[in-house]
Amino acid sequence: MLSDQRHNKEKIQQMFAAISKRYDLLNRVLSFNQDKYWRRIAVSKLQVDGDSCWLDMCAGTGDVSIEIVKQEDFSGSVVAGDFCAEMLRYGIQKCKHLDINNIKFVNADAENLPFDKNTFDGAITAFGIRNIADRKKALLELTRTVRNNRRIVILEFSLPTNRIFKSVYHCYFKRILPLSGSILSKNDTAYSYLPASVQAFPGRQEFAALMKNVGMKNVEYFDLTFGIVTVYVGTTQK
Ligand SMILES: C[S@@+](CC[C@H](N)C(=O)[O-])C[C@H]1O[C@@H](n2cnc3c(N)ncnc32)[C@H](O)[C@@H]1O
Numbered sequence: 001m002l003s004d005q006r007h008n009k010e011k012i013q014q015m016f017a018a019i020s021k022r023y024d025l026l027n028r029v030l031s032f033n034q035d036k037y038w039r040r041i042a043v044s045k046l047q048v049d050g051d052s053c054w055l056d057m058c059a060g061t062g063d064v065s066i067e068i069v070k071q072e073d074f075s076g077s078v079v080a081g082d083f084c085a086e087m088l089r090y091g092i093q094k095c096k097h098l099d100i101n102n103i104k105f106v107n108a109d110a111e112n113l114p115f116d117k118n119t120f121d122g123a124i125t126a127f128g129i130r131n132i133a134d135r136k137k138a139l140l141e142l143t144r145t146v147r148n149n150r151r152i153v154i155l156e157f158s159l160p161t162n163r164i165f166k167s168v169y170h171c172y173f174k175r176i177l178p179l180s181g182s183i184l185s186k187n188d189t190a191y192s193y194l195p196a197s198v199q200a201f202p203g204r205q206e207f208a209a210l211m212k213n214v215g216m217k218n219v220e221y222f223d224l225t226f227g228i229v230t231v232y233v234g235t236t237q238k
Contacts, residue, residue: 058128
């Protein structure tokens, strides 16, 4: 069981390493540029303020972290954690290019965060939780490292609920996206894994229940873009 999980983690790491070079481009193209909007809304729910310190877990190439440091009146810092060094490397390059120096990229496993309890003023994970084998452990780690009465935001893909949109989306997600994704990324598996992993992810209510189960209060969620993605918001209570 444990070695199965380790094996799966390595597979996820290798998959993201393989697509890291084209990851940002693929996000823009395959989401019709919606991904920026989704991150912007999710970050707005963090209620970032002043000189504070935030965790962006499963940060990848750092787009969420960059969105946080761009918030008005923000003078704090972000820790961008991910276990895929190649993804982080592109994030570091991007920040250099943008002259951003208050994001620290850290190689970290979401299931075992190398941070003390109550380190952060809030945490966010965008499109990452779906890839994590032990999601409860990851949510517990986010809760442990965030101070009391602060927000944790999870942005993740969902299955749309509208019947008409659902069938159009199903065709795009299951056929067009894997094909265009594999051509653009030159990787056969990553963009077939995406729809499969979204389908395997718990429904909205079930995931919200898991957030409550690890001790978060005021858990709520809302859909964006016809329910393609869902933003979950919870508050720590200790
Ligand atoms: C789909 S990408 C999302 C990246 C970024 N948050 C964004 O909005 O584009 C998922 C990221 O989660 C990371 N990841 C998956 N499982 C992880 C784990 N257990 N610990 C740390 N990072 C993980 C992957 O390496 C990958 O960079």
